[in-house]
Amino acid sequence: MRISELMTRDVKTIDADECLRSATERLEASSLGALPVTDHGRLVGLLTDSELSLCSTVHGHDPDITTVREAMSAPLVTCPEDAPLEAGERLMEEHHVSRLVVVDAEHHAVGLLRLDDVASQPLTLLRPGEPLEHLSLYS
Structure with a gap:
């Protein structure tokens, strides 16, 4: 399965210099x-x-003054839309993120892949080329 088959499309972006109030509304x-x-x-x-x-809430920053740039996560973890779903799973695992921005060939955002989307798919217990030692049984 390809990421493009599972991602959420119609993702809106926000400019880094917009205020947090605008981000909240979006x-x-x-x-x-x-x-x-x-x-x-x-x-x-x-x-x-x-x-x-x-x-x-926690840091008490004024949402009318604080910019998106000050609150965002960076660097951004992206994945090509034509990549296999396993590549997205691996990126999420490696970077400890629950969302990936899916990009086209020109590196424009075309979708969002969420961990919930991936988790809704049948579980792949063994990836090609990985040893069996990483599997554990819990009782």
């Missing part, structure tokens, strides 16, 4: 819980709903 209008962040049209980060809450 996130509330979306069910994805994340916005890819751009700077002059180039992908530079990802802003998640939890990062937004942390920045506004």
